[in-house]
Amino acid sequence: MQTQNVPFTDKQEKLIVALLTLMNFAHILDFVIMMPLGPKLIHAFHIDAPRFGILVSAYAFAAAISGLLGAFVIDRFDRKHALIVLFSGFTIGTLLCAIAWNYWFMLFARIVAGGFGGILGGVVLSIIGDLFPPERRGTPTGVVMSAFSVASVVGIPIGLKAADLFGWQSPFYMIAAICAVIIPFAGRIFPSVKGHHQHASLHWFALMKAIFANGKHWIIFSFLFMVVVGGFSVIPYLPIYLVENAGLASEHLFLVYFIGGCFTFFTSRWIGRLSDRYGKLFVFRLTASLAILPIYALTHLPRSTEVVIFTLTTIFMIVVSGRFVPALALITGNVEGRIRGSFMSVNSSVQQMSSGVATMLGGFLAGSAGEGQPIPHYGHAGYLAIGAILISLYLVRFLAKEQ
Template sequence: MNDEATAAAGKREALPRLTAAEWVLLLVLAALGFTHNLDYMIMMPLMPYFQHEMDISERQFGLLVASYAFSAGVSGLLAALFIDRFDRKRALLWLYFGFMVGTLLCAVAPGHVSLLLARTVAGAFGGVVSAVVLAIIGDVFSDRRRGRAMGVVMTAFSLALIVGLPIGLTLADNYGWRTAFGALAGVSGVVLVMAWCVLPPLRGHLARGPSSASNLWAALSHPLHVRAYVLMIALVFSTLMIVPYLADYLVKNVGRPKTELRWIYLCGGLSTLLALPLVGRIADRLPKLMVFRTLAILAIIPALIVTHLPPVALLVTILVSSSFMVLTAGRMVPGMAMLTACALPRYRGSFMTINSSVQQVAAGLAAIAGGLILGDTKASEALTRFDLVGYLASGAMVVSVILAGRLRPAGAEALQAVDSVTGAAPTQGVEEAIHPSPETFLDMPAAAEANSAL
């Protein structure tokens, strides 16, 4: 990969610093990612609470997780038809508002069916929010700095584990699980106001022309993109066959009480918070493929251990689960940077939306597959066949290592696509044509205003 060779050759060069405006942008995107990630992740450790109150099985819980994911996948494909027609800020705010409403509906859901519907609403908007966030990163940051930017935004995952899950579980212990969703909806309202006040207009992509059904098909079927979608499926299956049922396994099989779950997720989040920015800097200095493969192979070890874990002390449980969280989250930093580089710039918004849809549908299928393998057990019974889930997830990790080597950056083909739309001079450098400066994306001329009104 040409970009990989460039990164390796220049690894001793000082990386350009992020500007104050870029830091503000990344922090707001991280806040959006924090609430979105927490809304999805809070379901996992709440499984014992749902089983106690609603008497649901592992398969029914798998459907709760899958309803969010499938809804996000379908809405993402529909949004790909028009997402590149609008100012990124405007699209992000409206989608995030819908996500906030869906989360509030979860807080007032009286039973399993109503909660299933509420999760469907939250997923319909939340899945597209994450795609728009990734599209903004792809628009604003060049490949040399995208790993660092992705690492900053992905710390939202760590903060959700460190701050969000312990607080949510504390609220669930003392006031019931509905309070956790109500508090999250309130925080989302604050983040929405902050994003409206702080985010600048983001219209640079409008110069490439609006999306259409033909653009959607092009973004969906291009060989560069198809390879990225298949890799995303492998990444999701390698993690989300395990994660939805991990808390229940730790309670029922390992023997940890529900009140200790908050400390397990707190320590895992602290570990990933420290690790992800470091992984981002390493991925910018070394070949991203090498960094990804190293972390993906190492992740197999804690994945197998955590799915075979016998009754052990809390400290051992924390060490194993934290290693699993750090390595599976860490590989996503170079992985997402590589996936973003595969997108043709003209279709980046549609590509990231489709990629998010693929990710969400794969997450739903992984959750259902895990539930089917485990079977149905009563609230007081230990989980069975979780070791088989671990073997299958580890196999998906091996597949992802192989598939990552088949990715190719858009490169000169992307330059040609930009030139044909923007009229850029053929002699213009690939990096400048594909990744204009942040000021270009934050301050477009009035001509782009007409496109944003479509």
Template sequence: MNSDPAAPVAILPARRERTMLITLAAVQFTNIMDFMIMMPLGAQLMEVFAINPTQFSRLVAAYGLAAATSGFAGGFVLDRFDRKRALMVMYAAFAVATLACALAPTYLTLLLARVAAGACGGLVGSILTAMVGDVIPPERRGRAMSVVMSSFPLASIFGVPVGIMLATAFEWHAPFMLLAASSAIIWPVAARVLPAVPSHKSAQSPLAQMRVILFHPIHRRGLALGAMLVFAGASIVPFMAPSMVLNVGVSETQLPLIYLAGGVCTFFSMPFLGRMTDRFDKWHVLLVTTIPAALSVFILTHLPAVPLPIALAVAALFFVGMSGRFPPTMAMITNAVEDRYRGGFMSVISAVQQAAAGVASITAGLLVSTSANGRLVGYPRAGYVSLTAFVITVWLGWRLRQIAPFAARNPATNHVAAATPPSAGPAANAVDDPTR
């Protein structure tokens, strides 16, 4: 097959398309909130369950590790199911797992509930991203991605402050209760408004399909690009809050303002960047958005004690620059993958990105430490690692664009022949492809 793999299943009316995207953003919002809500609960959970910081870190890591594992496993089978049906099942399971977190009576049961929530949440994120690629035409896919990804800044705005307020007023159970209730409200809405997207059944066995997902040159470059995209930010974010408190002089009570400022600015910048992604070559948009992102990382990781307004401005620049790289990059990756592999591929890339985030956090942890006077040292080194990852991300994007030019260019002006997408034949793995 030599057709463009980015062709949509069906064209929805404009109003229904907007409703679908807002609904998917709501689903993703609860998914992201479930992860972020853990950050402000550390002190309470350590006191209630009599656990140490290492044991608490396992509660945080359990979600990501489970999401990565389920994402890789989903790559074998997700394309064999109707997207909407799969999303509804996994989202229902996610809501139940979140409720189990709220009701957990012991540390072990909470840990197991976090594993279940991560496993379901990882698949939910993969399926809804694949659904955007299946339903939205390529010329509007950048804006569609920006709508769905608006869940990230919204989670930044509400995640930490709401978690702190609810945990303070009603103890640590309350944030999980709210998320479970929100998911229960969103589920029937999603069941009503989301379109059915038929499965992309293949004559290939799951193992053969996974081999194509992992080893076709287009897929390999997409996976590497997606991993480095996340690595660049994840090597900075874990120590952003401690740096603001210990080095910059922001008080813990002012810390939610950092996330609020960044989240608000990102919420307004994402739609603009989505439009730019659809209007211009996606790699060019990635290149341009990388410049403020790199500048913000350098400033943030070298920031001394400054007044709060300056700290808020730097945080806002960081959030806008870092998140601005996602719409063009993920739209380009999604466009490059053929329909019948998209669900499995997005599941695998979700797993790869979770793993990349974990490696980045570990790398940053090896570079950053606390001095005798209580200041955070080594954060600039983590910044240089992030800047290096920015450069590699742009290079990997260029590499993907070389082999799949149709994925990056505006479909309205794209007259360049598309690279051959993965086929079901023996050459599917393209191991000897000279373009790899």
């Protein structure tokens, strides 16, 4: 793999990784906060659950489309400039969510936020791939992926409390404010990353051929699809199931994210270090295999005590999110440096599309229920997730040899 041969001090590396993590945190929080805000948005816009589901999916599908379109031009730009422009557009989209006055404007705002935010993940991982050699890539990937944990332990609880006190718009104002602070720091601290330019002058058709004519790339796309389905077919409906089926008090729902996030904030970094030490293939197989147990337990959970619920959801978050650290490190290690930015943009769109498809499939299998009613077939969504994990365990063997 080609990497950017630029010397950095330890302090500079930490600042770069910290900023990438903050950016990842902002756009992850913007996506995940929608699900716990569901009851408030349904009431505010006078919509039903299916129309709320469209709001959630709109971000993912917009991100998928923009990622696919952006794939063929992203490698022609300095990664630093591309990241700042995309992040600025995402900030505007998030602010539009905060000022939305009806359902249709909110839907438009989610499309804008998704269109810019969805590409961010691919650009962030491309920068890691360009600046860090393969043998050191697992650790920064783990740190950046810990943004999901921070969003869970800090972002969601604070966002939900702010929504209770000041209205559903508050979390979006909060995210937009964080983004506005990050942008000028990114402009000063990020290095120019354009060593890939000398190889990025491919015609769009040649670039498309380089990405889609490579059989290994299709294995990567299939692998990522299964990894995402292995989580997102059950994650969006977990809060509803815990409250309506397992008996968790709705006012204690934030503790699921707080406790689980506290653990995964540290375990995602630990998993990254384990990936560097023992190999990404081994660590993925371990975390993916372990994920099957809490998925089955949670999707078949009867009414239970809070101790049981919090224990299972914490284990679920650790291993289900933990799979992504070695998985993404494996993916970046199997892509040529000259097309890495474009490929990771396509890969990001595959990830977003997969989350949208997984959410719809999981909802179809789980079945519909009226307001305040238990989810009838959540276990079926769990079987889908487990099946996807088993397929991912088979596909990962083809990605074992990192370039």
